[in-house]
Amino acid sequence: MNRALRLAAPVALAASAALLLAGCTGGDPESTPSPTAAAGECTTAPSGAASESVKVDGDFGQTPTADFTVPLEADELQTTVVIEGDGDATKPGDTANVVITMFNGTSGEQLVSQPATLGIADETLLESFRAAIDCQPYGTRTVTVAPPASLYGETGNESIGVAAGDSVVIVADVVDEYVEPEAEPLPTPSEWTENVPEVTQNGDAAPTITIPDAAPSTELQLKVLEQGDGATVADGDSVTVNYVGINWDTKETFDSSFDRGEPATFTTSGVIPGFGAALVGQQVGTKLIVTIPPELGYGTEESSNGLGGHTLVFYVEILDSAAAG
Known part of the structure; x- marks a missing residue:
């Protein structure tokens, strides 16, 4: 079926959804994470010196700024909670509204900042994004430092400005639970x-x-x-x-x-x-x-x-x- 007849996709990182998907290194706008994908177990990563060194400022649920010494490197995936939410903890199979902001760990440049609707423990997502949001209480902000091996590998992702060998800093705001909107009743011709x-x-x-x-x-x-x-x-x-x-x-x-x-x-x-x-x-x-x-x-x-x-x-x-x- 031609895409012209379809409804627009639901909330997801519209122009950069594929940045989140396992096995993807480009920015195909037609690829979107699936909140209904089979969920596995929550992915977690320990806090470390690199993730703890990132200072984040800005209102929760909005585009933040991040201050850190470049180049910021980590041998392993690290996640630090910078705002601890007081909502229910997300669990595998849930779908959450989040705001994902990415920074180049080598240059400090902001790469992407957009809202997204993502599945918790969704195994179609890259490990770094799962570690940033999985099983966190709603209202939580995390900082994740992702080494190349846990994100875009040896090739990087030139489409968003990540060269081979660059680490990436991910700030994730786990805003609230996604609720499927009620469909409007169809009109009668x-x-x-x-x-x-x-x-x-x-x-x-x-x-x-x-x-x-x-x-x-x-x-x-x-x-x-x-x-x-x-x-x-x-x-x-x-x-x-x-x-x-x-x-x-x-x-x-x-x-x-x-x-x-x-x-x-x-x-x-x-x-x-x-x-x-x-x-x-x-x-x-x-x-x-x-x-x-x-x-x-x-x-x-x-x-x-x-x-x-x-x-x-x-x-x-x-x-x-x-x-x-």
């Missing part, structure tokens, strides 16, 4: 009767969709082109569809499962709200067209995929539906 695009079928190929020369609707509206007689799609189901996505304003196709040669499968809650709402309550075998205003698509502001602020039109063929497992 109204019947689309005016300025409906013309749809011309082309056999197994993508249909031709002609957007009229008119202002787009400001509401979520849907027209059933062919009624199916299969199972009814429920909210949260895993649905398989063929679809074409068109930007009403530019009249250009921005996405098409037909062009990729295979249908897409996803949950109704895993796509933009207007698309999910168009599927719920429909039967397998149905062909429909839906117009989605910006607030139910990619928002009213400009977005990285170029679709923010635009009215979208989707032609959809519902091929299958099943309860998400």
Whole structure:
């Protein structure tokens, strides 16, 4: 499925998530730590002279500063608690909101400072980050000094300014427990009767969709082109569809499962709200067209995929539906 249709990822180190992942040394923005990954045992590291020498200043939960003598080196991973929290201790399997700030141990330069949602004892995370947050009480700030062997190895990570042989200082604020937000109920589309695009079928190929020369609707509206007689799609189901996505304003196709040669499968809650709402309550075998205003698509502001602020039109063929497992 094309990434354009997906919801944005939940809170995680957006542009530098892969910096935290075991086996990663680059900054792939599509890689995110998984709070649901299988948890092992808590990783701990002893306090030592290097980690105790780092003086941290700044409000808890915000970007701190760190003062230390460079180059700061350690033969082994060291973690020191600089603010002891009074909340419940995190435990394997928990998911926590944290603020991670990284400094180059050779130069003292700040490298990264961003909030993240991370699993406790998540074995997909690098050891240094696990040692910084695992089994600490909420409200705790730690300083971890990570030698190269426990972080990016002999190659370093040039994408953020860590050369081979550089140690890294990690300041971690374990803020609070992550609570999955309640999903907003999907809106109900109204019947689309005016300025409906013309749809011309082309056999197994993508249909031709002609957007009229008119202002787009400001509401979520849907027209059933062919009624199916299969199972009814429920909210949260895993649905398989063929679809074409068109930007009403530019009249250009921005996405098409037909062009990729295979249908897409996803949950109704895993796509933009207007698309999910168009599927719920429909039967397998149905062909429909839906117009989605910006607030139910990619928002009213400009977005990285170029679709923010635009009215979208989707032609959809519902091929299958099943309860998400």
